[in-house]
Amino acid sequence: MIRAVITGTGSALPARRVSNAQLAETVDTTDEWIVERTGIKFRHIAGPDETTATLAADAARAAIAAAGCTAQDIDLIVLATATPDQTFPSSATKVQAMLGIDDAVAFDVAAVCSGFLYAVQVADSMIRAGSARRALVIGSETFSRILDWEDRATCVLFGDGAGAIVLEGQESAGAPDDRGILAVRLHADGRHNGLLYVDGGPSTTGTVGKLRMKGREVFRHAVTNLATVLSETMAVAGLDASAIDWLVPHQANARILDATAKKLGLSPDKVVVTVDSHANTSAASVPLALDTAVRDGRITRGDLIVLEAMGGGFTWGAAVARF
Numbered sequence: 001m002i003r004a005v006i007t008g009t010g011s012a013l014p015a016r017r018v019s020n021a022q023l024a025e026t027v028d029t030t031d032e033w034i035v036e037r038t039g040i041k042f043r044h045i046a047g048p049d050e051t052t053a054t055l056a057a058d059a060a061r062a063a064i065a066a067a068g069c070t071a072q073d074i075d076l077i078v079l080a081t082a083t084p085d086q087t088f089p090s091s092a093t094k095v096q097a098m099l100g101i102d103d104a105v106a107f108d109v110a111a112v113c114s115g116f117l118y119a120v121q122v123a124d125s126m127i128r129a130g131s132a133r134r135a136l137v138i139g140s141e142t143f144s145r146i147l148d149w150e151d152r153a154t155c156v157l158f159g160d161g162a163g164a165i166v167l168e169g170q171e172s173a174g175a176p177d178d179r180g181i182l183a184v185r186l187h188a189d190g191r192h193n194g195l196l197y198v199d200g201g202p203s204t205t206g207t208v209g210k211l212r213m214k215g216r217e218v219f220r221h222a223v224t225n226l227a228t229v230l231s232e233t234m235a236v237a238g239l240d241a242s243a244i245d246w247l248v249p250h251q252a253n254a255r256i257l258d259a260t261a262k263k264l265g266l267s268p269d270k271v272v273v274t275v276d277s278h279a280n281t282s283a284a285s286v287p288l289a290l291d292t293a294v295r296d297g298r299i300t301r302g303d304l305i306v307l308e309a310m311g312g313g314f315t316w317g318a319a320v321a322r323f
């Protein structure tokens, strides 16, 4: 059988890093409030020359170098984003051009903070079906451009950035110890549109719009949905939670991370946490956290890693992989 193996990871952050104290100079908030409610201390904010596509291309270059292949070896680009450079064409095709890839399948996936999990599922399916051999799966966002900087309940929570992986089809005996994506489960429930959304769009207002969120309700749904999908995905993989080496969660809020780990009975030292330094980077947060833990030596080859995310829609999902 063919399995999609993660052969490289990469990430990119805008040059400008903004602390809570810096934010408090223009927003009616405090470092204490943000740290206590969210665990966030810093976020990166894109400058005029940094866009979703440029950050994605930088993350992709790093992932390609780590995978030991070349850009021309890539035949599929799936880019998860809710903040594309243009309404169309896709930011994935911009990344393709930036990387100098002559021919590939390239498209964006919109599932907001769960976008990277959705993109992994699509790439994994295409690789196992034989329609791609080596995929770039990217999450990249510039949420700073859709934040209402007058709304302190949302603008302090988000940051910009990008993360990428190279997924490569490899022959496998199909055992749980063999490398590759072992299971992915995705969900959506569109009835919750009004809890987390952007109040604009090409087909409605003709404007880009700003992010709106009912934080407390999102929090409640997040903990329940994430714990359920994590157990479900581990069951599909035929593994018990005790087999998890590293949980790489969507970095929305330190309290959601703690509550989810507790529900799973996972020790906090098996959870990769980057929300303190990146804030919530939506579709970029999982691959950014993954790359951080790979580069600092925590995640090593053969580890069982579990990725999870939940976001606007609502959408949510989890993936289990042998790294």
Ligand SMILES: CC(C)(COP(=O)(O)OP(=O)(O)OC[C@H]1O[C@@H](n2cnc3c(N)ncnc32)[C@H](O)[C@@H]1OP(=O)(O)O)[C@@H](O)C(=O)NCCC(=O)NCCS
Pocket (backbone or CB within 6 Å): 028, 029, 030, 033, 034, 037, 038, 113, 152, 153, 154, 156, 213, 214, 215, 216, 217, 218, 219, 222, 252, 253, 256, 280, 310, 311, 312
């Ligand atoms: C956003 C979140 C941190 C807010 O925490 P909360 O405990 O629910 O806080 P509330 O929104 O009820 O606000 C409590 C108080 O803090 C105030 N407040 C809100 N944002 C603030 C800020 N940045 N600084 C200071 N005070 C703030 C509110 O005005 C409110 O004051 P009041 O009681 O005088 O009216 C929390 O709801 C959360 O993390 N939700 C999940 C969000 C998320 O992860 N979304 C992304 C999913 S992809």
